[in-house]
Amino acid sequence: MPDNTDHESRKVVRHSLLTTRHLLLVLPLLFLVLFYFYPLGAIFRVSLTWDGGPALDALLRRLFGSTTLRTLGFTLGQALLSTLLTLLLGLPGAYVVARYDFPGKRLLNALTTVPFVLPTVVVATAFTAVLGPKSPLNTVLMNALNLAHPPLDLRYTLGAILLAHVFYNYTLVLRIVGSFWANLDPHLEQAARTLGASPWRAFVEVTLPLLLPALGAASLLVFIFCFTSFGVILILGGPRFATLEVAIYRQAIDMGNFPLAAGLSFVQILCTLGLTVVYTRLQGRLARPLDLRPRWVTQRKPRTASEIAFVLANVVLGAALLGLPLVTLAARSFDAGLRYYTALFENPRGSIFYVPPVAAVGNSVKFALGTMTLALLLGMLTATALYRRKQGWILDALFMLPLGTSAVTLGLGYLLAMARPPLALRGTPALIVFGHTLVALPFVVRNVMPALQSIRPSLREAAATLGAPPARVFAEVDLPIVWRALAVGGVFAFTVSMGEFGATSMIARPELPTIPIAIYRFLSQAGALNYGQALAMSTLLMAVCVTGFVAIESLRPPGSEW
Amino acid sequence: MAFLELTDIHKTYEDAPLLCGATFEVERGEIACLLGPSGSGKTTLLRIITGLETPERGRVSIEGADVTTLPAHRRGVVLMFQDYALFPHRTVAQNIAFGLRMRRQSRAAIAARVAEMLALTGLEDFANRDVNVLSGGERQRVALARSLAPQPRLLLLDEPLGALDRNLRERLLEDLPVILRRVGVTAITVTHDQEEAFALSDRVILLNEGRVVQTGRPEALYDRPHNTWVARFLGLENLFPARVRHPQQVKAAFGVLDMADNVALPQPGAEGQLLIHPWGIHLEAGTANAFTAQVTQRTFHGSYFRLTLAVNGGTLRLDIAPGQTPPAPGETIHGWIDPTALRWLPA
Numbered sequence: 001m002p003d004n005t006d007h008e009s010r011k012v013v014r015h016s017l018l019t020t021r022h023l024l025l026v027l028p029l030l031f032l033v034l035f036y037f038y039p040l041g042a043i044f045r046v047s048l049t050w051d052g053g054p055a056l057d058a059l060l061r062r063l064f065g066s067t068t069l070r071t072l073g074f075t076l077g078q079a080l081l082s083t084l085l086t087l088l089l090g091l092p093g094a095y096v097v098a099r100y101d102f103p104g105k106r107l108l109n110a111l112t113t114v115p116f117v118l119p120t121v122v123v124a125t126a127f128t129a130v131l132g133p134k135s136p137l138n139t140v141l142m143n144a145l146n147l148a149h150p151p152l153d154l155r156y157t158l159g160a161i162l163l164a165h166v167f168y169n170y171t172l173v174l175r176i177v178g179s180f181w182a183n184l185d186p187h188l189e190q191a192a193r194t195l196g197a198s199p200w201r202a203f204v205e206v207t208l209p210l211l212l213p214a215l216g217a218a219s220l221l222v223f224i225f226c227f228t229s230f231g232v233i234l235i236l237g238g239p240r241f242a243t244l245e246v247a248i249y250r251q252a253i254d255m256g257n258f259p260l261a262a263g264l265s266f267v268q269i270l271c272t273l274g275l276t277v278v279y280t281r282l283q284g285r286l287a288r289p290l291d292l293r294p295r296w297v298t299q300r301k302p303r304t305a306s307e308i309a310f311v312l313a314n315v316v317l318g319a320a321l322l323g324l325p326l327v328t329l330a331a332r333s334f335d336a337g338l339r340y341y342t343a344l345f346e347n348p349r350g351s352i353f354y355v356p357p358v359a360a361v362g363n364s365v366k367f368a369l370g371t372m373t374l375a376l377l378l379g380m381l382t383a384t385a386l387y388r389r390k391q392g393w394i395l396d397a398l399f400m401l402p403l404g405t406s407a408v409t410l411g412l413g414y415l416l417a418m419a420r421p422p423l424a425l426r427g428t429p430a431l432i433v434f435g436h437t438l439v440a441l442p443f444v445v446r447n448v449m450p451a452l453q454s455i456r457p458s459l460r461e462a463a464a465t466l467g468a469p470p471a472r473v474f475a476e477v478d479l480p481i482v483w484r485a486l487a488v489g490g491v492f493a494f495t496v497s498m499g500e501f502g503a504t505s506m507i508a509r510p511e512l513p514t515i516p517i518a519i520y521r522f523l524s525q526a527g528a529l530n531y532g533q534a535l536a537m538s539t540l541l542m543a544v545c546v547t548g549f550v551a552i553e554s555l556r557p558p559g560s561e562w
Numbered sequence: 563m564a565f566l567e568l569t570d571i572h573k574t575y576e577d578a579p580l581l582c583g584a585t586f587e588v589e590r591g592e593i594a595c596l597l598g599p600s601g602s603g604k605t606t607l608l609r610i611i612t613g614l615e616t617p618e619r620g621r622v623s624i625e626g627a628d629v630t631t632l633p634a635h636r637r638g639v640v641l642m643f644q645d646y647a648l649f650p651h652r653t654v655a656q657n658i659a660f661g662l663r664m665r666r667q668s669r670a671a672i673a674a675r676v677a678e679m680l681a682l683t684g685l686e687d688f689a690n691r692d693v694n695v696l697s698g699g700e701r702q703r704v705a706l707a708r709s710l711a712p713q714p715r716l717l718l719l720d721e722p723l724g725a726l727d728r729n730l731r732e733r734l735l736e737d738l739p740v741i742l743r744r745v746g747v748t749a750i751t752v753t754h755d756q757e758e759a760f761a762l763s764d765r766v767i768l769l770n771e772g773r774v775v776q777t778g779r780p781e782a783l784y785d786r787p788h789n790t791w792v793a794r795f796l797g798l799e800n801l802f803p804a805r806v807r808h809p810q811q812v813k814a815a816f817g818v819l820d821m822a823d824n825v826a827l828p829q830p831g832a833e834g835q836l837l838i839h840p841w842g843i844h845l846e847a848g849t850a851n852a853f854t855a856q857v858t859q860r861t862f863h864g865s866y867f868r869l870t871l872a873v874n875g876g877t878l879r880l881d882i883a884p885g886q887t888p889p890a891p892g893e894t895i896h897g898w899i900d901p902t903a904l905r906w907l908p909a
Contacts, residue, residue: 185645185647187643187645187647188647188649188650190614190634190641190643190647191641191643191647191649192649192660192664193613193614193633193634193635194612194613194614194634194635194637194639194640194641194718195635195640195660195661195664195708195709195712196635196638196661196664196665196712197635197660197664198633198635199633199635201635201664202635205660206649209651210650210651301576
């Protein structure tokens with residue numbers, strides 16, 4: 001027990017620290033208000049306004065038009081199907097990574113980060129390459145069956161959308177469920193077996209209930225991601241399919257119907273908010289105290305032939321799912337030698353751009369560098385201000401909010417709010433940087449905060465008693481320990497900005513395209529050269545993101561996965 | 563035909579042989595104990611008997627039927643894990659009812675049996691408790707009740723007291739065999755602790771490097787170890803290289819010793835090891851097997867003194883009650899060795 005005087009003095013110290021920490025938050029909070037709450041407010045204002053006067057009635061009339069309900073139904077339906085399919089394929093994979101140790105597992109583990117850093121535009125383009133008429137499968141079939149025309153074209157089908165969603169979320173299930181399962185005591189299931197439960201019964205009675213929190217968390221996250229899916233649906237769904245997200249984009253950009261777009265955004269925000277609340281409540285309800293076991297206790301090499309076959313089947317499935325689209329994308333970008341790449345440097349008359357397409361690369365890099373700088377600055381301030389506060393969870397949650405808000409909604413908010421003073425930023429490059437920073441900020445905070453929390457306070461106190469003033473303590477103690485986390489956050493911010501499509505597609509000026517915008521424009525044009533340039537540019541963007549991923553993996557402290 | 567028969571069990575673990583030809587039997591109603599150093603394959607044997615592992619070679623049969631490849635849930639053999647493996651998402655009563663539900667018993671029958679098991683293990687007030695808040699001893703009793711509830715034909719206990727602290731361990735060392743005998747279940751426990759093995763079981767099966775080296779009642783094992791490894795594992799340290807002189811006489815470095823009449827020695831000239839039980843060493847002048855030694859160490863252990871004596875060619879260790887005045891280190895003493903305390907072990 002510390003005595004009272006000590007307790008009191010500590011309180012005083014902490015109090016004075018709190019006020020300086022509040023000052024640190026001024027800039028991040030201002031940023032959040034201006035570039036998150038203010039645009040969202042604009043959406044609410046527009047969606048609840050009809051002919052100049054506010055009316056809830058107006059919103060409802062707009063939303064219950066014939067197409068809106070269908071769009072909502074399709075959004076929910078495809079998200080549900082995607083989630084089920086992902087679970088169906090991901091659960092056996094999660095079991096394999098949780099319970100078996102096999103050669104190449106570390107590599108597989110590292111590769112599962114790839115979907116997290118790959119932009120939706122790249123993945124969607126890759127799937128058009130795998131599923132389209134010139135796909136390798138069609139070539140094989142045409143040669144084998146002596147066909148004149150390719151038999152399969154799966155682009156613009158529900159199946160294509162589901163596959164791309166499985167690509168993104170398969171590794172999410174592997175990571176969340178797999179890492180939880182890996183620490184679950186295998187003796188529990190074995191005890192059930194010796195008490196007379198068949199393998200299936202033991203799974204249903206013991207393992208499944210214990211996995212529920214992880215399963216619930218993974219399913220809801222997958223559902224939320226698919227619910228707000230934009231790039232994949234826009235590119236792979238073609239004109240036939242529209243989620244809320246795509247409908248917002250089309251209403252705002254193609255039709256110029258801002259009130260309806262705002263109304264749809266309103267629904268979108270309510271839905272994601274509701275799902276997030278369900279998610280947090282489920283997490284709290286289902287968490288059960290478990291004796292977690294170290295991995296060397298729970299994992300072993302596959303032994304029998306059927307075990308080896310099962311592990312192999314899952315590894316092949318995972319590798320094919322993750323690797324095939326990306327390899328096909330890269331391979332097909334060279335279908336015409338280097339022609340697709342050289343075309344990026346040309347600026348022919350009648351082009352869909354005003355500049356050579358390669359200028360998009362320069363734009364993207366500039367935006368990404370700006371985003372990285374701003375996100376690191378704001379993220380460091382936020383993390384420093386919040387990491388020691390027990391009651392800081394409200395502020396913490398506040399800074400995570402942008403993660404749960406769809407990018408297109410954000411873009412729409414900027415279109416509506418930034419068109420006139422006081423913040424007439426619409427059309428400026430700075431607005432793109434601000435938008436990207438808002439999306440990247442949570443990643444930086446999430447990476448830096450645990451690193452700051454891992455520093456024992458006695459280290460700082462020791463430095464202080466040895467004569468270091470606060471700024472010096474930060475430079476000599478904190479910075480050397482958190483630089484890795486900062487670097488990871490920085491790379492995340494960079495790749496997020498490079499790949500951002502939803503918000504950018506709403507606010508980018510035509511003559512200042514980013515790489516994803518350029519890819520989308522190429523895809524919307526007919527002609528082999530346009531499609532080829534989309535492939536080439538996607539491959540370039542993939543290379544940038546994979547480089548970022550290698551950097552992240554090599555900076556991450558070892559031993560943090562399965 | 564014994565109740566349980568294991569014949570020539572082989573199993574490798576991570577490419578190293580773990581079990582290499584283990585063979586033993588257990589009779590119905592018996593409480594047997596697998597004793598051996600860590601890494602000797604005890605736990606793996608339990609897992610093979612219960613069906614969680616399959617041996618690479620060899621046969622397991624229960625009541626005459628070959629069960630080597632029968633899945634765990636059809637064997638009627640329950641394993642109680644060292645960490646108890648209580649289901650954290652179920653209450654105490656639900657844990658105990660698990661095996662009964664698997665056997666599709668009626669609700670009423672399950673409730674009656676659960677109540678019976680709670681009473682047997684002294685857990686009457688715990689039925690609806692969350693298992694995650696129980697103490698170590700309570701968890702052990704829940705695990706025991708859960709294992710006994712479905713009336714297994716064979717109960718396996720892996721280090722049943724291993725997870726408990728010392729005081730609790732001593733008490734349960736007495737309680738556990740009482741409960742097991744009251745139920746009349748055939749049981750095999752696994753332990754690396756000889757004291758625990760002796761207290762828990764009717765018969766000890768001693769395991770080393772994947773083979774059974776000796777089986778028998780605890781006191782018989784202690785009295786007549788088959789070889790020097792067994793003797794040393796049981797803590798018998800007074801071993802000396804020796805040679806047979808006459809049918810009843812051996813020669814060690816510190817003197818010629820007479821053996822008891824009923825000991826069968828090999829041919830004169832054969833070399834081996836002489837084991838001297840400490841209880842047969844007397845520190846007073848005597849006629850039989852007299853020796854001279856110097857006291858090198860004396861340590862006090864509460865209920866006894868332990869003496870270390872230097873004799874020609876080795877050391878003798880023995881314990882003496884504190885009532886006697888023990889000789890001090892450095893003293894030279896004379897003593898004699900009771901011929902009935904001598905055992906001949908092969909080299």
